[in-house]
Amino acid sequence: xxxxxxxxxxxxxxxxxxxxxxxxxxxxxxxxxxxxxxxxxxxxxxxxxxxxxxxxxxxxxxxxxxxxxxxxxxxxxxxxxxxxxxxxxxxxxxxxxxxxxxxxxxxxxxxxxxxxxxxxxxxxxxxxxxxxxxxxxxxxxxxxxxxxxxxxxxxxxxxxxxxxxxxxxxxxxxxxxxxxxxxxxxxxxxxxxxxxxxxxxxxxxxxxxxxxxxxxxxxxxxxxxxxxxxxxxxxxxxxxxxxxxxxxxxxxxxxxxxxxxxxxxxxxxxxxxxxxxxxxxxxxxxxxxxxxxxxxxxxxxxxxxxxxxxxxxxxxxxxxxxxxxxx
Amino acid sequence: xxxxxxxxxxxxxxxxxxxxxxxxxxxxxxxxxxxxxxxxxxxxxxxxxxxxxxxxxxxxxxxxxxxxxxxxxxxxxxxxxxxxxxxxxxxxxxxxxxxxxxxxxxxxxxxxxxxxxxxxxxxxxxxxxxxxxxxxxxxxxxxxxxxxxxxxxxxxxxxxxxxxxxxxxxxxxxxxxxxxxxxxxxxxxxxxxxxxxxxxxxxxxxxxxxxxxxxxxxxxxxxxxxxxxxxxxxxxxxxxxxxxxxxxxxxxxxxxxxxxxxxxxxxxxxxxxxxxxxxxxxxxxxxxxxxxxxxxxx
Numbered sequence: 001x002x003x004x005x006x007x008x009x010x011x012x013x014x015x016x017x018x019x020x021x022x023x024x025x026x027x028x029x030x031x032x033x034x035x036x037x038x039x040x041x042x043x044x045x046x047x048x049x050x051x052x053x054x055x056x057x058x059x060x061x062x063x064x065x066x067x068x069x070x071x072x073x074x075x076x077x078x079x080x081x082x083x084x085x086x087x088x089x090x091x092x093x094x095x096x097x098x099x100x101x102x103x104x105x106x107x108x109x110x111x112x113x114x115x116x117x118x119x120x121x122x123x124x125x126x127x128x129x130x131x132x133x134x135x136x137x138x139x140x141x142x143x144x145x146x147x148x149x150x151x152x153x154x155x156x157x158x159x160x161x162x163x164x165x166x167x168x169x170x171x172x173x174x175x176x177x178x179x180x181x182x183x184x185x186x187x188x189x190x191x192x193x194x195x196x197x198x199x200x201x202x203x204x205x206x207x208x209x210x211x212x213x214x215x216x217x218x219x220x221x222x223x224x225x226x227x228x229x230x231x232x233x234x235x236x237x238x239x240x241x242x243x244x245x246x247x248x249x250x251x252x253x254x255x256x257x258x259x260x261x262x263x264x265x266x267x268x269x270x271x272x273x274x275x276x277x278x279x280x281x282x283x284x285x286x287x288x289x290x291x292x293x294x295x296x297x298x299x300x301x302x303x304x305x306x307x308x309x310x311x312x313x314x315x316x317x318x319x320x321x322x323x324x325x326x327x
Numbered sequence: 328x329x330x331x332x333x334x335x336x337x338x339x340x341x342x343x344x345x346x347x348x349x350x351x352x353x354x355x356x357x358x359x360x361x362x363x364x365x366x367x368x369x370x371x372x373x374x375x376x377x378x379x380x381x382x383x384x385x386x387x388x389x390x391x392x393x394x395x396x397x398x399x400x401x402x403x404x405x406x407x408x409x410x411x412x413x414x415x416x417x418x419x420x421x422x423x424x425x426x427x428x429x430x431x432x433x434x435x436x437x438x439x440x441x442x443x444x445x446x447x448x449x450x451x452x453x454x455x456x457x458x459x460x461x462x463x464x465x466x467x468x469x470x471x472x473x474x475x476x477x478x479x480x481x482x483x484x485x486x487x488x489x490x491x492x493x494x495x496x497x498x499x500x501x502x503x504x505x506x507x508x509x510x511x512x513x514x515x516x517x518x519x520x521x522x523x524x525x526x527x528x529x530x531x532x533x534x535x536x537x538x539x540x541x542x543x544x545x546x547x548x549x550x551x552x553x554x555x556x557x558x559x560x561x562x563x564x565x566x567x568x569x570x571x572x573x574x575x576x577x578x579x580x581x582x583x584x585x586x587x588x589x590x591x592x593x594x595x596x597x598x599x600x601x602x603x604x605x606x607x608x609x610x611x612x613x614x615x616x617x618x619x620x621x622x623x624x625x
Contacts, residue, residue, distance in 0.1 A: 002439050006432060010425055106423045110476070113387055113417035114440035114483065116409035121440070326389055 004128050014097060015132070018090040022136045025082055029143035032075045036150035039067040044153050076151050083144050083166040087137055087175030088203045094129050095182020096195045099321060103190035108326035119318040126183060126314050133179055134172050141171040152235070159292040160235030165210070170299055173306040174210075178203050180313025187320040190327075206309075210302070215239075217301040221288035223254070235292030247283035254286065337365035337400070339487050339519035340386055344395030347381050347543075355381040357543040358395065363521055363536070365400075365486070368513055370530035370551070371523040372608050373540035379523040380420055382540065383491045386521075387417050399487060416480030416518075420491040422472040426465030430458060430475055437479050449482030452508060470501025477505060481512045488512075488520040494529055502526065506533045527605040539608055541615030547607070554607050559599035563587035576614035578606075588614075 008015055040047070046061035047068065057065055099122065102108045115121040144167035148157040157167065165174065181202040185195040221239040223246070247255045255263075260283060266275040279285075290298075340363035347356040356378040363369050371379050384390040385397045388404035388411060396403060404411035424433060430453060434446045453460060456478075458471050467475065473493045480488055490509070494502045506529060513520055524530055530537065530551075537554050539547035547554065563577035563585035575588040588610025589599055602610070 002435055006428065006436055006439065009428055009432060012427070105426070106419070106421060107425050109389070109417070109419040109423040110425075110479070111436075111440060112389070113412065113415065113419075114437055114444075114479070116412045116441075118408075325384075 003124055004132075007125055007128055008132075011094070011097060014093050018093055018133070018136055021086060021090065022140050025079065025086055025140040026143040028079050028082075029140060029147040032071065032079055033143070033147040033150040035071050036068060036076060036147075039071055040064060040150075040153060047153065072151055076147055079147060080144065080163050080166045083140060083171060086140060087171045088178040088207070090133060090137060091175040091178025091180075092182040092196060092199045092203060094133055095179040096186040096199050097192050098125055098129055098186060099183055099317065100186025100190060100192045100195040103186070103324075103327060104192055106327050112326045118321045122183075122187075122318050122321050123314070126179075126317070130176055130179060130310075133175055137172045137175045138169075141168055144168070144171070155235050155292070159295060161237040161290075161292060161295055161298075162235065164295075164298075165302075168299065170302055170306075173303045173310075174206075176310045177206060177306045177313070180310040180317070181206065183317040184313050184320065187317045187324070190324075217298045217305065218290060219294045219297040219301075221290045223248075223286045224289045226285040226287050235295075237290040237292070239288040239290050246286040246288075247279065248286050249283055255283070338362045339365040339367075339400060340521060341398045341401075342382065342385070342395065343397075345382070345385065345392055345397055346394040347378070347385065347390060348393045354543050356385075359540070359543070359545050361538060361545055361548060363519060363538075365519050366517055367536045368509075368520045368522065368534045369536040369538055370534035371521055371538050371540060372525070372527070372530065373523075373546075374542070374612060376542065377540040378543045379540055380491050383417075383489045383521065383523060386411075386487075387415055387489055388412065414486050416483040416485035416488045418473070418476045418480050418488070418490045418493045420493070420495065422464075422469065422476065424464035424467075424472055424475060427463060429463055430460045430467070433464065433475060433479060434460075434482070437482060441483050443484065445482045445484050449478045452478045452481065456504065456508070468501075470497045470505070473497055473501070473505055474508065477508055481508075481516075484516070486518055488518055490520060490522040492523050492525070494524050494526055502529055509533060527608060531604050537604070537608070539611045539615075541612050542619060544615060544619070546611040546615040551604060555602065555604060557590060557592070558602040558607050558610070559589045559591040559596075560586045560602045560606050560610075561589055561596075561599040575610040576617060578609045578613040 041064070043061065043064045046057065046064040049057045049061055050065040050069070055065075102111065111121060112118055144163075145157045148160070148163055148167050149155075152160055152162050155162075165171070178199075182195070182199045185199040185202060186192070189195040189198060218237075218239055225248075243256045245257045247257070247260050249255060260279060264275055264278060266278055340361070342359050342361045345356050345359040345361075346354075348354045355376075359378075359382065361382075371382065373379050381390055385392055386399055386404060388408045391405055398404075399411045399414045402411040402414065425436070428436065431450075434444075434449055437449070438444045438446050450460065453475065456471075456474050458467070458474060464472060464475065473496075476493065477490075480490075488509070494505060497505060509520065509522070510533060512518060520534075522530070522534060535551055537547060537549060537551045538545065558575070573590045575590060577585055577587040580586050586606065588602060588606055589596075591599065
């Protein structure tokens with residue numbers, strides 16, 4: 001507890017800033033959630049009508065739906081956008097000075113002359129910071145789940161890919177990864193401001209990797225006939241297919257577009273209309289679809305990936321801290 | 328002031344062929360061989376960029392030798408940092424306290440970081456110095472910050488104190504108080520201290536050994552009493568010329584006149600008076616500079 005108290009006192013500006021941001025966002029999430037619930041009441045049927053008629057609903061039901069979607073877009077959307085940023089900013093804000101400012105202010109000369117193991121010095125403060133950050137981020141992450149429940153009424157937030165990564169445990173794990181990036185940047189550069197800039201670039205790289213490696217976290221998709229599918233049911237995820245559109249023939253064989261083209265008596269550059277009619281007659285177009293119930297698998301996989309990354313980053317920071325000068 | 332019980336055979340700090348270069352161009356230390364006996368209070372003197380801080384930082388494991396080795400009671404700080412650090416209390420050149428933490432917080436921090444840290448003794452020392460324990464470190468004067476550093480270093484109950492120019496920015500009164508605390512600790516605990524400083528009067532007051540370092544090279548290493556007994560000063564004629572084997576160097580006095588530092592064996596010869604410590608240091612620094620320039624010219 002003594003270490004935690006001293007850490008908090010040393011980094012109170014950063015800690016209080018993150019606390020305030022998290023509290024504001026949590027409060028905003030709950031407030032907007034209550035506004036959405038109040039706007040909709042028990043008129044979920046109005047949203048169904050709105051979707052079925054592409055917004056051509058008049059009367060009281062139209063008002064209800066307009067109010068609901070207005071709040072959803074203008075207010076809930078902003079809260080979720082802030083939730084996309086908060087974990088990364090909070091992680092960097094806490095992580096960078098944890099080592100970077102110690103080096104910049106030369107307090108490492110005191111700390112490292114007193115502590116026999118720099119790795120343990122780092123590990124102790126990194127663990128305390130990670131636990132504190134995790135607890136703080138868990139609050140807006142939970143209220144964002146509540147907000148999601150209000151944004152998509154009738155769908156369990158734990159069973160929908162809507163606002164993926166902007167709510168729930170993943171926000172905490174993303175914050176911890178940003179903390180690791182901040183730690184490493186601070187230890188390497190030894191100056192807070194440049195390390196924050198480098199850390200920001202590192203976070204952008206992380207976001208890019210997360211965005212472009214979603215396939216690695218996705219569970220096995222179901223193959224669903226596109227005709228029966230008729231659009232993605234709410235909560236599920238159209239997983240796409242690296243080989244392009246897929247077709248199933250009468251014997252149940254799965255073919256790619258190129259394979260179908262090769263079989264076609266009507267080359268697509270001849271008469272496209274006959275070609276596509278022939279495809280419709282001979283094949284079922286299939287899509288890969290991940291039901292919303294499998295969200296948990298994706299979340300666990302990404303959380304494990306981010307945890308491994310965080311541990312690696314802390315390990316690299318330990319190597320840097322052990323080998324570098326304290327100034 | 329000698330350490331309690333005088334010097335034994337044990338070597339507290341050792342450097343063997345110690346060489347340190349930065350980016351393979353700037354040489355901070357070149358082949359320094361030095362032994363600091365256990366229980367001694369050694370002054371480390373030299374001009375700016377002589378390598379004093381670098382030497383101290385290699386012992387505490389903040390700088391890695393480019394060549395050669397260092398040890399603290401036989402322990403290489405780069406092979407076994409934990410064991411070496413357990414022997415060392417360190418006062419850095421510039422205050423390294425946490426500006427936002429109080430003095431009491433620093434005692435807690437030290438207790439947290441160093442097993443066996445003697446917080447009560449450190450607190451007693453600070454209270455005797457009238458340092459407000461509730462004040463934030465950032466609000467303390469330079470002298471008070473140096474005293475806090477020293478009390479933290481002493482609180483470790485380490486066998487070796489490395490003091491890297493802690494007096495540089497202190498006024499005379501603060502310097503005197505700092506040295507009194509150091510002297511008391513050395514007397515009571517028998518620790519080995521290495522104090523790097525520019526202020527010769529302080530050295531004479533506090534130390535019993537003298538090491539003169541000149542741009543990375545060891546120029547003098549011996550007891551202060553012997554340094555004074557074995558050197559004399561006579562009039563000098565040419566600052567560049569060293570005419571006899573007994574002459575160390577010719578240097579300019581404060582009034583512009585030239586003096587020559589001589590090694591004397593027994594009674595000083597005619598025209599040679601006993602040297603002050605400042606003259607001994609000056610003479611060896613000039614000698615080191617002359618030798619270096621000659622080597623560079625060659």
